[in-house]
Amino acid sequence: MAAKTTTTPASFRIDRILGDRPFAEVGEPALTVRDENRGLLAVAGTRTAVAGMPDFGFITPVGVYRVEDLTCTTLPHAHHPVHAMAFHPTLPVLAVGSGAYDGATSRRESCFSWAWRRGAPRR
Structure with a gap:
């Protein structure tokens, strides 16, 4: 009986991120709202076409960022x-x-309302 071998996925390293700038996740910022108490910033981008959606569906990304380091949290x-x-x-x-x-x-x-700790929008 042959021994069973398992393979693990190869590890990878990120050299650089294309679009490595604040708010890259939302594209061109169109609207912002700041929450002073929590240190958060919501940024809505411009409407963009998304390949893979029927008829190149359109979405408008909304990012929630930490003000201290502009990390996108959701x-x-x-x-x-x-x-x-x-x-x-x-x-x-x-x-x-x-x-x-x-x-x-x-x-x-x-x-819609977005409860970012729960993970899903309610429309």
Whole structure:
């Protein structure tokens, strides 16, 4: 009987991160809100196309960063451009309001809250 061999994945080392700058996760910053008490900063980026989604779906990334070192702690996304954000005064929740309007008859709006300790947005 042949001995069973197991392989482990090769380790890797990161030389550099492309886009190594503050807020690289959200692209071009469009809106920011700061929570002075917790030392957090929420940054909404511009709406971007994402390959792999039906018809190159669009998302608007929203990053929550620590002010002291600008480390991204969480990265939810909205389906429309973000127009308003606010931190809850006592809970670890970020409320995000987004929407799109075509100038005529179509208006799409959404609002979600992000409890970053739980890990999933509520729409």
